[in-house]
Amino acid sequence: MQTDRFLYTYVRQTDDHDLCRLEMRALFGQDTTANYLFSGRCIDPERSPFMKERLDVLAAADSIEEIIRFAATLPDDGTTFQIRCLNTMALGETEKIPHPERRRIERSIGLKMAAAADLFSPDLLYGVVRIGDTFLFGSLTENTAGWRNHIKKPEMYSTALSTHVARAVANIAVPHPEGVRAIDPCCGIGNVLVEARSMDIDMTGRDINPLAVLGSRKNLEHFGLTGTVDVGPIEEAAGHYDAAVIDMPYNLYTHATREQQASILKAARPLTDKLVLVTIENMDDLLADAGFTITDRCIARKAHFEREVVVCE
Template identity: 60%
Template structure:
């Protein structure tokens, strides 16, 4: 699946900008396990212009936990070429030998990382991404037209990049693919759908992964609360014959209950979005073969 543009849209949501590089430097702290596109995060403790400076600073560093050191230059990072394995092992050994503490290469309590990036060396704590979304691929209840877990997770992040104090709603939640991803990341989100069977399926999917979350039967028009963000995967399949008027009604109802809306749609609906009173602030296309979905961010 071509998710390059979706990755960039998620990056802009998290950090406020994107980068053509495969590495990004930011003061915004994001758990890499939240994103299906992040491999790891290095929380920098100190930097230096050369490796000897890093080794000197490491010799003054005390680790109260068992540790190992990993050189992260196993691939090309931005304009910095990869380092060959013997060189990486040598760097790891030189730094590991001078850190005051107990090394454990098999089951360390903390993983320190060192990386050369555009002429500067950085040392810090590595937080590796866990592909939690992969475990959600096998749900008890599934739809063939439902979003993939990767896309659903990215869409949840785009809608709610920083969850603290944010309330969200998925008013056409279907089988709950977005709900599962969002709730697993600690996003405060509720679900809703007009189909009682899919509401039941949503609740069972959440329960299957040990997640809690409210799923209510009813149309978006009946929502009385307001939310900081909403996610709408526009209903479509052989059994859902929604009219243009029906889609516009959903968008107008969304405008009433939220100030931020992320829409997933298989057909252009810019004119409806604007007619409902939203402004499009960002977007991308996620492709799977010849099948395309638009992800549109509105405020």
Template identity: 55%
Template sequence: MNNSRQPAFIYTYAYNEAERSLCHLEMRSFFDKDTETKILKSFIKIDPSRSPFMKGRLEVLAEGDKVEEIISQAPNFGSEKETNKVIFLKINDRQGKDKVENAERLRIERAIGSDMQGNFDLQNPDQLFAVVPFEGRWYFGLYTKSEPIWFNHMKKPREYSTALSTRVARAVANIAVPHPKGIQAIDPCCGIGTVLVEALSMGIDIVGRDINPLVCEGSRENIAYFGLTGDVRKSAIEDIEEMYDVAIIDLPYNLYTNASWEDQFTILKHARRIAKKVVIVTIESMDDRLNTVGLHITDRCITKKQQFTREIVVCQ
């Protein structure tokens, strides 16, 4: 049995094909890599409830070449003062002819759980543990389920039909600020605050600005409705003087208004001026325009909503 000295984490994902590109960009933002297997190992610790695509996180306590190595170490885990439950993660890279069938999964769960310290409680355990095969090895550890916090934000007092969906807004906030400590962010065209609500609910330090006083009022109402506190003020982007680590810009202008390239140029030019990193949501390709204002694309993805496609572009 080889116990890892450096904390390691295994994350499992669930997404459909339409969400794949967005989810993979979020993965790369968190971990600097992505995967098609929907299971990923990293030494980076992320709260799984941040992502709309994560199912959960296993904090590795033990690993081995065979599951028997995990079972033999079961008495070392758990506590006599707490109840526990062990689950076999169904999302793993053992698929096809190598798939671990249900009967074997149940056997492994029982073998580990029955030998652990404390009582085994299937309904309401004090501690939840998980076991999973991944890349030819077996891993066991504490398991944290993802809570769909974003789902509670879907119904807002103020809504626009053109606003980003809550899931997309949450992913965009993660892409912009994957590691919030010490990062100051701004949404200078915040609208009714869909991105702000998601970012603030994850503890991201972000402020909102918009040239329209009515949408600023709507944004403040939405933020307060979910018990959050945020700084939202009326301001044109060209009047913003403070510097930020990252700016998030949603640019659905040409589809719904008569905003010209000059208007977009102004927004992009000043976004580059006030932020070191800029994440842009657009309904049209604008690589040449971004280059014109000195924004260099470092990553990108697409996301679909009903009849049209948005592109999310990360720039430095």
């Protein structure tokens, strides 16, 4: 079994399966149809709307007894701990472990550890999990899904990207934020912008609609986030960015004609090295005409409504 340093588990709805995998490919350079993934990359689970937890693997063994022996060697440094068994759901082909058995596994490890256990406010979380015939043990980081606080905003559009889709799109555009400058030049009410800024992604907003810009600024301020949001068309955007997100306008009030869509994409080409386009209609021809090359894509579904997320360079 592959046992890279980090194990990530996932929870996703059927409609989000393809979007989740596209986000996986952006963050890790790989994906899987399973609901867990091994990687050598350390990603904060809070980044993703789909990640459940990250296990920093300290030991891998063929039996729980070997894990117990390893845990017994950990020194008592004055911190308290709690152990959680991650088999609360089926992980790939490994069936869920019933609650009583999970508690037995947790206790059997904890009783042999030198440090003091604390079931209510531990200093450290440890995780243990069985995948196939292998047991893994390590430090555990859980996703508290703080991004859900962004669902209800002071200013909202009924047709704007949902919060979890906006967060995934921000991750796809900027999977590794350090030193990366990004722009959302058609930011609307700022759903992608809020998610990006909440993850310390250096993203600037812009929109041709002054009312949308005011709403976007208000949403950022509401969540204690900072960021520049300018008024004006993408054609007047100055500078150059490593990545851009464009959720192509499509509703009754902001619908762009085919010519306007082409103009937006042509203006984006000199503006950015990488583009993540969100669209309800195929724009492969317009992207090619603008000079973009498609490198990845998926369909993001919500019931019978579909958006395409297209990654371009």
